[in-house]
Amino acid sequence: MASEDTQIRINDLSFDIEGKTLLHNTNLSLNGDGITVLLGANGAGKTIFLKLLTGLLTPCSGSITFEGGNLSIKTRAFVSQEPVILRRTVLKNILFVLEKITSEKSTLTKELLSLMGLDKKEHQNAMTLSAGEKQRLCLARAIITDPEILLLDEPTANIEPNSTTLIEKYLIQKVRSSRKIFFVTHDINQARRLADEIVFIHTGRVIEHSSAENFFENPKTREARKYISGKIN
Amino acid sequence: MNDISEAFVSSLGLILFLDAELLEIILLSFRITFYAVLISSIIGIPLGAFLASTHFRFRNAVVSILFGMMGLPPVVVGLFVYLIFSRSGSLGWMGLLYSPTVMIIAQVILILPIVCCLTFQIIESLHTRYHEFFRSYRIAKLKSVIAYIVDSRFELTTVVLAGIGRSISEVGAIIIVGGNIDHITRVMTTAIALETSKGNLDLALGLGIILLATAIVLNGFILFLRGKYLNTSGSTI
Numbered sequence: 253m254a255s256e257d258t259q260i261r262i263n264d265l266s267f268d269i270e271g272k273t274l275l276h277n278t279n280l281s282l283n284g285d286g287i288t289v290l291l292g293a294n295g296a297g298k299t300i301f302l303k304l305l306t307g308l309l310t311p312c313s314g315s316i317t318f319e320g321g322n323l324s325i326k327t328r329a330f331v332s333q334e335p336v337i338l339r340r341t342v343l344k345n346i347l348f349v350l351e352k353i354t355s356e357k358s359t360l361t362k363e364l365l366s367l368m369g370l371d372k373k374e375h376q377n378a379m380t381l382s383a384g385e386k387q388r389l390c391l392a393r394a395i396i397t398d399p400e401i402l403l404l405d406e407p408t409a410n411i412e413p414n415s416t417t418l419i420e421k422y423l424i425q426k427v428r429s430s431r432k433i434f435f436v437t438h439d440i441n442q443a444r445r446l447a448d449e450i451v452f453i454h455t456g457r458v459i460e461h462s463s464a465e466n467f468f469e470n471p472k473t474r475e476a477r478k479y480i481s482g483k484i485n
Numbered sequence: 486m487n488d489i490s491e492a493f494v495s496s497l498g499l500i501l502f503l504d505a506e507l508l509e510i511i512l513l514s515f516r517i518t519f520y521a522v523l524i525s526s527i528i529g530i531p532l533g534a535f536l537a538s539t540h541f542r543f544r545n546a547v548v549s550i551l552f553g554m555m556g557l558p559p560v561v562v563g564l565f566v567y568l569i570f571s572r573s574g575s576l577g578w579m580g581l582l583y584s585p586t587v588m589i590i591a592q593v594i595l596i597l598p599i600v601c602c603l604t605f606q607i608i609e610s611l612h613t614r615y616h617e618f619f620r621s622y623r624i625a626k627l628k629s630v631i632a633y634i635v636d637s638r639f640e641l642t643t644v645v646l647a648g649i650g651r652s653i654s655e656v657g658a659i660i661i662v663g664g665n666i667d668h669i670t671r672v673m674t675t676a677i678a679l680e681t682s683k684g685n686l687d688l689a690l691g692l693g694i695i696l697l698a699t700a701i702v703l704n705g706f707i708l709f710l711r712g713k714y715l716n717t718s719g720s721t722i
Binding site: 306307308328329330332336338339340348349397 | 614615617618620621622624632635636637
């Protein structure tokens, strides 16, 4: 479990593609627990930043280090905006990510399916689930690996409101206390509901990093103020 | 015209009364096709899946060569296999020329690139969707290749059926390496060619009807699977 002792340090992190810099030299020190919301307009670089944290992208320069903890790449789980569902049953989708299926994991799987409202559909073909159910399944599949860091890339962007509510409730009540969550969104209200701290990204630069309370009450930059007021999408 | 209708009626008689010669030829055709497609699938499907989901230095060159091999002229393959397995050839000592085994080898050379390339195309599109998920969960290469194959099983069934269709209707290569020997290497296509040249149209037509029926059944099955896949976008396993 990521704890308060664990600090995630990001040093001079940058990422380029074909000569275009998508993330400029970023230096941050993030809390090892709670929910960090990556906020910013479309194309700001939130997903790039998240994928660098996940290890799906390799930075062109800089580094990400975990101090006070011994986090390896295996202790991170990533959920993308478009749910990636294997063409098999709901239950088999979850069990697929496990190296070994123990009785403890089987019990946890049942619990997770129940929490996600999928317990009656465990033997159903996962491809036939609704968008929200698929995303809930992806979240359950991420949790079953017991990650220390959970990285969620706009997981509620294309799903129905009741699934959004269920996912948010689950993250706040069950996940936040036991692991670190990075949550990408451009929904201001969702960020208000979920965030402990905010990293605001604008055109590939982290221009603001503060507690959620500070960010929403007293944004320091003009871009953040415009974003909060809905003038930038 | 009368000759044709008489031959047609006579051929139906051969089919309905399960003529021994006809049956022997049909069974040998199916046996050779079965083994050729089985071997091609065992090698071609995992190879196609591996190529589609792995990036290595000469991958594009390997894929280009395999795609080029999809259009191999059967008679050239037949000649090539003949030269290798003829008495003076490098594998002549095996004594396989004019046997069903060498016919299977020739068929595999023709079908393997087709199975491999069609598998590659199917799994490449699945790889686009899955690879980030597999990477983020550190799924082992072997497990991911198996998952690609399992998750594209409907499409891969059509690949196997396409292989069967190609194999059972092949004549150029197997007539060279098999020699069309009665009771040993005579299959439907080579028998049709021979019986037609001899004017024995009833047997040729009988075999032609079976061949045509096989093609229709296979295509029907492909369409059925396609419909099933489109309706469910995959099913439970």
